[in-house]
Amino acid sequence: MSTTTTPTADPDRTGSSGASTRRTDSPWLRPFRGRESGLLLVVLGILAFLAIRTDTFVTVDNLLVVARQAALVAIIAVGMTFVIATGGIDLSVGSVVALTSVATGFWVISADLPYIVAIPLSLATGLACGLLNGALIVLTKVPPFIITLGMLGIARGVALGLTSGSTQTGFAPPFLGIGQGSWLGLPVPVWVALVVAVVAHLVLTRTTIGRHVYFTGSNEPAAVLSGIRVQRVKMFVYVVAGSLAALSSLLETARLSVAQPSTGVGYELTAIGAVVIGGASLFGGRGTVLGAVLGAVLLSLITNGLIALQVSAYWQQAIQGAVIILAVALNEWRGRRAVAAGRAGDT
């Protein structure tokens, strides 16, 4: 229990209750305080570096290519943010991308359903995977790591099994448009990612269920005793993660005009990387949509930047890995400094 705190940590001593420092800045700028602003600087720094070192990278065309790619990663990372903020993890999103891709191929091409039916069905595939993840986690009380590791195998296996590993092509132009088209100068996937990010941000910060996500991740037993239906919250976040993985898969399938059961390998790690770069804690309770999106942009920039710098593809993963470690270590360090400054000597 509480050990003695030093007088700093004990506001009894600092007394004056009128000295409250009210934050008056706009709620729209608030997300940019702290970590996210630092991350934004890093992203801009990399862009500046690439602009100087190469002629080809910082051009409108190339940036749009990068943005299209980053959007797909960002959508998955946003879903992962929900999960990680509860202290969970979803390792199955890459496999869900594959299964959804296969399902999209089946419903759009083989079954030839109208888009208005086929696309919701595709999204429902991912939603169902998330629902299954959530239900198993809540019912069996087995850690999310294990359950979603199992789902990683199951979804991938079903996708490969149903197709015998074969890809499917023959999507019609209207469908391809959602992956390859542009609107008002921006690629459609970027618009989708923006809408997803804004909605997700509002859900997490402004709705009851979204706020309950953080309470659950911050202290689950306390959340239960505070009257929060923690099990529902968990179901919700895995459904969100599965659905957004499916959405990303839909865009990717349209972008590549091929439904393939082998896609999405390792996407879960990229998404987790993006989320933790964005400042989330794997122990839960912390994580923002903006951070995850910036993390996704950063990782995509690095991959593409390395190509532009003509670094061998073999080395790219190593550099990505190093960036993840660096970013999170930096976050830790900053966090600890903030704690040290804020409550000196407190245990």
Place this chain on the structure above:
Amino acid sequence: MSAAPEAEPPTDDPPAPGVEPLVRMTGIVKTYPGVRALDSVDLEVRPGEVMGLVGENGAGKSTLLKVLAGVVSPDEGEVLVEGRPVRMSGPRDAQRLGLAVIHQELTLAPHLSVAENILVAAEPTRFGMLDRREMERRTEAALSELGIQLDPWVEVERLSLARRQLVEVARALAAKARLIVMDEPTSALTEDEVDRLLAVVRRLRDSGVSIVYVSHRMREIFEVCDRITVLRDGRHTGLSRADDTDPDALVARMVGREITQLYGERSDQARDEVVLEVRNLSSGDRVRDVSLAVRAGEIVGLAGLVGSGRTETARAVFGADPHQGEILLRGRPVRFGHPKEALAEGVCYLSEDRKATGLFLEMSVRRNIAVTVPRTIAPKGWFRPRAERDVADRFRTSLRIACPSVDSLVGGLSGGNQQKVALAKWLATEPSVLLLDEPTRGVDVGAKAEIYRIIRELAAAGVAVLMISSELPEVIGMSDRIVVLSAGRTAGELTADEATEEAIVALATGIGTPATG
């Protein structure tokens, strides 16, 4: 005592006998950014004495102990061990000097055995393999110094908290500690276990080990300590022989004022309406057959040994654990499957461990207070920060929660203020039944008095209060009626007039006959 106690010089220090003190800390200063945590503090411990260390939360006790444990190095001042100045740059140095600190949060590895925990980092080996027989021997030697017997190979997880504490002490002995610091060792123990621990402390002292005993509980301090050092606001405000002072004087020196009427006045308004009634409740393997009733405006104490099913009873009533039996609210049978349902009916439960199950430590005060009232702060499912702030500000004022603003993180507040936040979150729901589980655990005297006042006010406003407490003076001082549990059953009931520590212990241990209630 009207004179400012800090004006007194350190008094009652008896002339030092011919022996060199084991540890002497002089003029210790430690400054953290913006605050002087320790301002020229002295502490002297002689061989084979029990030195009491008292002070409110924030007085600097734990910083001083950290200096002693080698965790924090002082800005100024000296630490002398047997007259020789020492510089410690880490806990290992302290260990080598024979100084052991037993923290409130125990540091045992729950999944390892007693022997492994006691001999951690000093495991005897033969040919590179752990020597189990030698481990057993040393473990039993350390335990028998404490006068207790335990299976060396039982997992620590399966021991009671009291036993675990003794294992920590045994570990210190096995590491050849000459000074053992106990930081509030009894905050989670029952009266019975406290007595046993105090016996161990005396036994250690008689065998020549020195003890620094930190506690908020005056009874223990006076029962076991030879001398007592008082800290307030990082300063040394008194050193006296236990025989030469008394609890009131000590408390006055701790808080800088005298606290009169700690528990407040019982109100004698008529209480007829039974708000909460529990009949033949059972839950898990701890609660077997509990019946009790609480009327509007009444404070009912729920006493019993640790493990008697008090917490589990409250959790079952609150819907946090599955249970059988009848629960009636104002005569109407209810069955809560989830705390949310209990909240909707105005039943609240303040959990016993605010850090583990009460608060969201890395969140702000306002988040913590408003977590229970999503409807108020998000009227149509859409969160309004202004509403959250209003709720939090209201309680910050009414409960006098000392924090720079409601945006401050709860983890940075003192124990007393954390507890007020934990209480505020329930008061925000405007409860009609309040289940309080150890409402003043780990809270200093000043904050205790305030929490008692708040509880009294709630009762006066008609709230039915069921208060679990392991501190008998608190139960007796606060309760209109006391229900005593023993091994998961209602063992009896005492009115405020009948309640004595002896009567409660007799019922709790099953040797007393149930009084009529």
